[in-house]
Amino acid sequence: MAKTIPQNNRVKVIAEIANAHQGLVKKLYELVDICIDLEVDIIKLQIFKYNMIATKDYYQYHEYKELYFNNSVWKEVISYIKKNSQSKIAIDMLDEYSFELLSECLDKIDYVKITPSIFTEKTFVKKIIDLCDNIFVGIGGLSPKQVEKTLNYYNFKNKHIVLMCGFQGFPTEICDLRLEQIRYWSEKGYQVGYADHVDADDEDLSIQVPIYAIMQGARYIEKHITIDRHLKGHDYYSALEKDSFSKMLMKISAAEIIMGNKSEAVTDNEISYKKLFRYAVAKNYIKANSTLKRNDISFKRTGVEGLTEQELKKLEGRIFLSDLDRDEMLTLHNLKDK
Numbered sequence: 001m002a003k004t005i006p007q008n009n010r011v012k013v014i015a016e017i018a019n020a021h022q023g024l025v026k027k028l029y030e031l032v033d034i035c036i037d038l039e040v041d042i043i044k045l046q047i048f049k050y051n052m053i054a055t056k057d058y059y060q061y062h063e064y065k066e067l068y069f070n071n072s073v074w075k076e077v078i079s080y081i082k083k084n085s086q087s088k089i090a091i092d093m094l095d096e097y098s099f100e101l102l103s104e105c106l107d108k109i110d111y112v113k114i115t116p117s118i119f120t121e122k123t124f125v126k127k128i129i130d131l132c133d134n135i136f137v138g139i140g141g142l143s144p145k146q147v148e149k150t151l152n153y154y155n156f157k158n159k160h161i162v163l164m165c166g167f168q169g170f171p172t173e174i175c176d177l178r179l180e181q182i183r184y185w186s187e188k189g190y191q192v193g194y195a196d197h198v199d200a201d202d203e204d205l206s207i208q209v210p211i212y213a214i215m216q217g218a219r220y221i222e223k224h225i226t227i228d229r230h231l232k233g234h235d236y237y238s239a240l241e242k243d244s245f246s247k248m249l250m251k252i253s254a255a256e257i258i259m260g261n262k263s264e265a266v267t268d269n270e271i272s273y274k275k276l277f278r279y280a281v282a283k284n285y286i287k288a289n290s291t292l293k294r295n296d297i298s299f300k301r302t303g304v305e306g307l308t309e310q311e312l313k314k315l316e317g318r319i320f321l322s323d324l325d326r327d328e329m330l331t332l333h334n335l336k337d338k
Contacts, residue, residue, distance in 0.1 A: 009261055011214055012041040014222040019234035023067045034242045036085040044090040049097035071101055078108050093128050119150055134160045140167025162220055166195035171237040179216050186217035193220025197238040207248045211255045279306030282324040292318045302329055
């Protein structure tokens, strides 16, 4: 099995800029600055060239042409992010143009994402896997059998991967969210993320779905970001504006606190709660050399932790070493074997 991308226990948030820049360099930097201000973990860029990703008869060809930036723009943006933030950088691998940029900026790009749209391009996908160590593998829209087939076919051995559930439905309908996938793949030992594309017109739901995904085991949340939803530009469907994105980040932090971690350590408040537990005390005055009997003991809240009823059962029949006044705590030091 491939390795999972190393991280601490905190959920990582990926801000997906996609084409929210509308083909304008100024807007691209404005979006990057928003991501930097929000201190997102990962900024994801969508890089392609119109005549490498599509033919002229493809219905979005002219849109792609309008959204295209040359490599020098992207290189400057990548350097800008590295210089001005702690955010990692991820790029979607969509065509040879994005691969060329990856090759030239390999030391600055931290993750790549491959999706089912290129899974059939075996030569291209293998080039990406050979070059990159940290890979988000989009599995939205695939059955478990198709995912297993893909993972088995491509050699991800010694690569760090995250399986990214979810797909873009412009926007994605609630019935297509399929959050159960997250737990399914988590239980198989994979690290899993969720790319949320629910309609952001419903801000509450758009913020809640990532929380539900985290509850299912997602360790990465990918969410589109935009400047102004009212303009309804490219990729606005599931995108949150800065204030809403910030609200989502706070909700995610709260969710992580609520969930806690797998450590056996208890919190200070949980320790304080144990003050409400009841422990063994003498029901009435007990003389030294008496035999411990259950009827001689009652259970009350005490100043310190003592013996529970379960522990007491193992001690019945032992002898008291000293007198015990009523309500005095029973401890192992009060007792000896017969």
